[in-house]
Amino acid sequence: MEEAQVIQAVQRMQEYIETNLHRKITLKELANVAGYSPWHAARLFKEVTGKPPFDYIRALRLTQAALLLRDEEVKIIDVAMDFVFDSHEGFTRAFSREFGMAPSKYGRQTPPIKLFMPQKVFDTYQSMHKGENRMSEKKETKTVFVQVIERPARKLLLKRGVKATEYFGYCEEVGCEIWSVLTSVKEALYEPIGMWLPGHLIREGTSQYVQGVEVPLDYANVIPEGYELIELPPCTMMVFQGEPYDDIDFMAEIGAIWEHAKRFDPTVYGYQWAPEAAPRFQLAPMGYRGYIEAYPVKAIRNS
Structure with missing residues (x-):
């Protein structure tokens, strides 16, 4: 068979x-x-x-x-x-x-709990067998939408890894089920995110890449075992969003956004990169909305 x-x-x-x-x-x-x-x-x-x-x-x-x-x-x-x-x-x-x-x-x-979030097995199969090595393909997203958003002061409920610098390494260290807990957080300000922490937020012996969910400053619900609550100051984020894509192409779409952001000049918008100001973050790849990733920036002050 x-x-x-x-x-x-x-x-x-x-x-x-x-x-x-x-x-x-x-x-x-x-x-x-x-x-x-x-x-x-x-x-x-x-x-x-x-x-x-x-x-x-x-x-x-x-x-x-x-x-x-x-x-x-x-x-x-x-x-x-x-x-x-x-x-x-x-x-x-x-x-x-x-x-x-x-x-x-x-x-x-309504404390955070571990929800059951099954994957569609055929989508997983297609990604494994048709999406292999697609990150290396030089596929260009036709249009990348760029916008600037403001994030207020907030807290971050997160779980750290050990050495991970990206999603797959993080899953090997922590497991891939953390999303089911993050999704259950009733007080969440936004959807769960994967993040690359700036240096001052990385504790010794822990990973640069983490996953978490942003909650209000007055969050007082349960902190699940192995998780941590930290405070984040207000920040400005430059958001890159690609066009909708077939889910099996998610690795190529991520790579295309990374290449676009690498070449992008934020001064066009009156900003400059500010990697220490906040975590760079990615939303869960969903083909219907395009891949979305955000980078911290700060306004350029004219003298």
Whole structure:
């Protein structure tokens, strides 16, 4: 059986699960979608995603339920029924096992938790097999949009690595699941970011590249184990954004933005680079919006 066929079958099951998350899903239904016997479909699903189908479904339902409890005023029994749990008690037990606290407590306090954020396996497969070495291709993004934004004084909830200077090295040191925690932070001012810290923010024995999320200065919620909260002063950032692209081309798009920023003269806008003023940061690559990266700058004072 070809690898691509297996990946496509598992992706079809993933998509079916997402579409039918609020109703009962049977193994027979997943098998029909995959085109294999129930036993074989379940085995392939676990081999590719790392979870048996019903563990995957439960984790995805509990994550969606947690986001609902975080963002809306809802009754726990209604959430339980909406996500196909038989009772308030059964939902509470499952939620507590998944996140380490009862849903009632989470709804009141909404601390950062580790959400379940599965990757689309076919997208991953395409990136691995079609995107290899694309960073070295000299692909030019047709248009790069440049704008200047202001960031207020804020705090940064981050997790440091050891020696990492870029995303892949960071994942090897810290793991790739940190995004699921950062995404859960209710008080977040903006979406989570990957960052290259300026020298004065790098602690001895820790990495230049980190991941984190910016929160208000009065953030007083839980700081997860292994994370840290630091204060960042106001800053000015020059943001580079490429055109939308196919997701499999993300490495080439990142490289194109890096090359553009390297050649760019910020004095055209009346600014100069200020690498020590703030972390340079990148947003999660998403093809529909183009790759986005921001560099710290400061205004040029005319004498």
